[in-house]
Amino acid sequence: MDRVIVAGGGLAGVRAVEALRSKGYEGELTLISAERHKPYDRPPLSKAVLAGEVDDTTVDADWDGLRCELLLGERATALRLDAGRGGTVETTAGDRPFDGLVIATGATPITLPGDGPQHVLRTLDDSRRLRAGLTAGARVVIVGAGWIGAEVATTAAKKGCEVTVIEAADAPLANAVGPQVGGLTARWYAEAGIDLRTGVKVAAVEHGRLLLADGDHVAADEIVVGVGVRPEVGWLAGSGLEIEGGVVTDASLRTGRPEIVAVGDCAAWWSERYGRRLLVEHWDTALNAPDVAAATLLGQEASYDAAPYFWSEQFxxxxxxxxxxxxxxxxxxxxxxxxxxxxxxxxxxxxxxxxxxxxxxxxxxxxxxxxxxxxxxxxxxxxxxxxxxxxxxxx
Ligand SMILES: Cc1cc2nc3c(=O)[nH]c(=O)nc-3n(C[C@H](O)[C@H](O)[C@H](O)COP(=O)(O)OP(=O)(O)OC[C@H]3O[C@@H](n4cnc5c(N)ncnc54)[C@H](O)[C@@H]3O)c2cc1C
Structure with missing residues (x-):
């Protein structure tokens, strides 16, 4: 193998580059990322970056030392596989042939129907844009009381915004940890002066307001949608790789092709520990699983069997x-x-x-x-x- 492409410049992509080099890969190495920023950490985007305490979360990586070509602002649009091994990543800048591929294209936020402006929070640019709207007294309506919704609500309330959180389930975090445990966090919203409305479904985002499923409206200066993400795998359609939620891999993070691995938020990997496929959208997985993906790509025995871990800073x-x-x-x-x-x-x-x-x-x-x-x-x-x-x- 002497031409490896890493598609996706998030934490998983960076760690894959580092792991490939540390495990002795000497060939050409290219990282392609749709974003114009060098790879950066996302957790602060809903915390310190949004609060205005930090503005740069670039991942500390020695790109020259890693001998990695960094193609920023270039998006993979399709994957063509050769018979046997290898193939070509088609990108917005042309064709990029490879004989080894790491798929690390992460996930994209789900948006709501409607033609009104809505914020999502995935990128540094998203966070900066939203930060500009979080001024004292602004009416900020957040759809979704999950992890991201809770963190944005915390920051917006701290900045003196008038915050409303609308959640379709009967409790915050219900989808993540169940309604009983999630319900225990509802009082944190009240203590922060936030109007939490559970069991309320949003139909559409209109200009300056939300249309609810029951026909009511909620007025807002800023609308933030935090209702989950979808693995960023659309560019793989028609490639022949199995997609089921995310890119399907075995416990070694190998796809149906031995020269292609997938890792991070876009990967649906087989967990031996739990005897099922997992799609884990956590920083810890993006940090640690690439080591296994790189070993697998280089033909070394490895499997990823960690128990998931994450944290959230809220209220x-x-x-x-x-x-x-x-x-x-x-x-x-x-x-x-x-x-x-x-x-x-x-x-x-x-x-x-x-x-x-x-x-x-x-x-x-x-x-x-x-x-x-x-x-x-x-x-x-x-x-x-x-x-x-x-x-x-x-x-
Ligand atoms: C606001 C926010 C707060 C978070 N807070 C926490 C937290 O507190 N704790 C925790 O455990 N986890 C947290 N997470 C989750 C954690 O950040 C993710 O699990 C992690 O970033 C996943 O890394 P990744 O490299 O797999 O994907 P990503 O970070 O999404 O990186 C994927 C990269 O690939 C690029 N890309 C996508 N498609 C293409 C394409 N077709 N071609 C080329 N490039 C492409 C994207 O632009 C992106 O740069 C948070 C996430 C967000 C968004």
Missing amino acids: GKMVQYAGYHPVAERMVFRGDPAADKWAVCWLTGDRLDAILTVDRPRDLVQARRIIAAGTPVDPEAVADPGVPVRQAVKT
């Missing part, structure tokens, strides 16, 4: 989650969820499947290790906030 709280609760049989609280600091654990028998912590970072760190190792725990000890999580391990 002055650090919310962290590790594991995968949909596989769990039951849920126990660790501490009083009406208090400032608490956690919830999901268990199956004596197996800890997942944990969500609110301002309890030590619990998270200890539980994450236990979840990764699959070490059995004493469920009663796990539910006792006075017992360190690591001491809940069964001896």
